[in-house]
Amino acid sequence: MEQTNVPQVMFLPFPAQGHIKPMMKLAELLNQAGSHVTFVNTDHNHDRLMSHTNLTSFHDRSPNFLFRSIPDGLRPDKARSVSNIRELLDTLQTVARPAFRQLLISTSVRPTCIIADGIMSFAAIDVAEELGIPVITFRTYSASCTWTNFHLSKLIEIGEVPFPDGNLDKSITCIPGYENVLRSRDLPSICRVEKAEDPLLNFYIRETSTMTRASALILNTFHELEAPVISILNSIFTKIYTIGPLHALYKSRISQSDSSNCIGLWKEDKSCMTWLDSQPLRSVIYVSFGSLVNLTHLQALEFWYGLVNSGKQFLWVVRTDLIVGESGIDPMELEMVTKERGFIVSWAPQEEVLAHPAVGGFLTHSGWNSTLESINAGVPMICWPQIADQQVNSRCVSEVWKTGFDMKDTCDRSTVEKLVRDLIDSKREDIMKSTDKFARLADNSVKQGGSSYSNLEKLFEDIRSMSP
Numbered sequence: 001m002e003q004t005n006v007p008q009v010m011f012l013p014f015p016a017q018g019h020i021k022p023m024m025k026l027a028e029l030l031n032q033a034g035s036h037v038t039f040v041n042t043d044h045n046h047d048r049l050m051s052h053t054n055l056t057s058f059h060d061r062s063p064n065f066l067f068r069s070i071p072d073g074l075r076p077d078k079a080r081s082v083s084n085i086r087e088l089l090d091t092l093q094t095v096a097r098p099a100f101r102q103l104l105i106s107t108s109v110r111p112t113c114i115i116a117d118g119i120m121s122f123a124a125i126d127v128a129e130e131l132g133i134p135v136i137t138f139r140t141y142s143a144s145c146t147w148t149n150f151h152l153s154k155l156i157e158i159g160e161v162p163f164p165d166g167n168l169d170k171s172i173t174c175i176p177g178y179e180n181v182l183r184s185r186d187l188p189s190i191c192r193v194e195k196a197e198d199p200l201l202n203f204y205i206r207e208t209s210t211m212t213r214a215s216a217l218i219l220n221t222f223h224e225l226e227a228p229v230i231s232i233l234n235s236i237f238t239k240i241y242t243i244g245p246l247h248a249l250y251k252s253r254i255s256q257s258d259s260s261n262c263i264g265l266w267k268e269d270k271s272c273m274t275w276l277d278s279q280p281l282r283s284v285i286y287v288s289f290g291s292l293v294n295l296t297h298l299q300a301l302e303f304w305y306g307l308v309n310s311g312k313q314f315l316w317v318v319r320t321d322l323i324v325g326e327s328g329i330d331p332m333e334l335e336m337v338t339k340e341r342g343f344i345v346s347w348a349p350q351e352e353v354l355a356h357p358a359v360g361g362f363l364t365h366s367g368w369n370s371t372l373e374s375i376n377a378g379v380p381m382i383c384w385p386q387i388a389d390q391q392v393n394s395r396c397v398s399e400v401w402k403t404g405f406d407m408k409d410t411c412d413r414s415t416v417e418k419l420v421r422d423l424i425d426s427k428r429e430d431i432m433k434s435t436d437k438f439a440r441l442a443d444n445s446v447k448q449g450g451s452s453y454s455n456l457e458k459l460f461e462d463i464r465s466m467s468p
């Protein structure tokens, strides 16, 4: 492999929107700062991204930014959704892992370093060690959830996972810093298993431990939001770069005309922005469950009744694959009432929506990107977490940062109605104090001299110093 003194950075994200998006933003920032970048997606996601990307104009602007792809091992007709996550993880390990190794070995220019997703450590770390290439691990979760994941083995050892007698309200006391915060129900969803040998739970235990072989950790968070836990994580990683909210850092450093627009797996429907323009200030509740979560028809109906009965206007992202299972809903009825008080799109320009003055609250699944985007926009949340890190995030939103309400494990129409009213009207003043404070801190962190801005500069410098 040839070596050059221009930094060559290879990115390996986990193949899901919530992972690709922040890694792509960082890749563009590094590219703009002079590094050559190779971004490795799965074939499936590569095709989706390219189907609505003008690659020629992207390459004209960024000739030193290459896309490569590897198979994920799933049959083309299989959905890449929560229902197939176990199968996807299996095929990634058997098919994507050797494919990434082959790609790395056959690349003509030696990467200066690999920035690998924390849950792609199985694919990146062994081969990087074999070839002597440094790896920086990018965990796309919050610092709080990353720290929680370091205690999964301990939780099993002391008998707190699987949950004894299915008790979801037991206080969790073995995670330093979170003794008075977390209950069983607030642990990552992988803890909701029948036996400790569960393959998904053990995948996370292995990946979390493998990550520690990386030379540094990148987190999409900001110091002022999670300072205590970031400093505890320093006992595991001597170098941590907190560079979030990355979408805000990206906006502050890359002009709109230079931005790639190839960071989404869905095509945005911007028609909702005109509808928002006609709504009063802070009156609309924005509803989105991210890119992976599914609802049953019954759950969708409860949300819909709760929203309509609240009397508030709502903008709801209903992805084509959001609602699963048998239907008990009359779509005509939904459509007619929704038209009076709501607007439905299949994919929204979420960052723009959250920044719109008509938006007064966010009913969210508490994915980490959505949480950070909401904090940054100063929009309080109602959290309905489902998978992965979302249970931890929603608990931090309600109990630590106090920027929203946690509606975990229930979505009956009366709870939805009440919380929407609380958020938009009756409890707004209480929740806005903290929401405004963290929005300001987030904003400052990405400005020149701010914590995330400075950490990004340090990351650039450290990567430059790895070049021969």
Ligand code: UDX
Pocket (backbone or CB within 6 Å): 016, 017, 018, 019, 021, 140, 141, 264, 288, 289, 290, 291, 292, 293, 317, 346, 347, 348, 349, 350, 351, 366, 367, 368, 369, 370, 371, 373, 387, 388, 389, 390
């Ligand atoms: C997944 C996991 O579910 C999440 O828990 C984890 O933290 C990251 O990976 P996802 O479910 O997609 O992510 O949620 P989230 O992290 O919130 O990311 C969704 C992204 O898609 C956000 O950046 C959001 O702005 C964007 N989005 C979502 C849109 O642009 N438009 C939409 O209509 C919905």
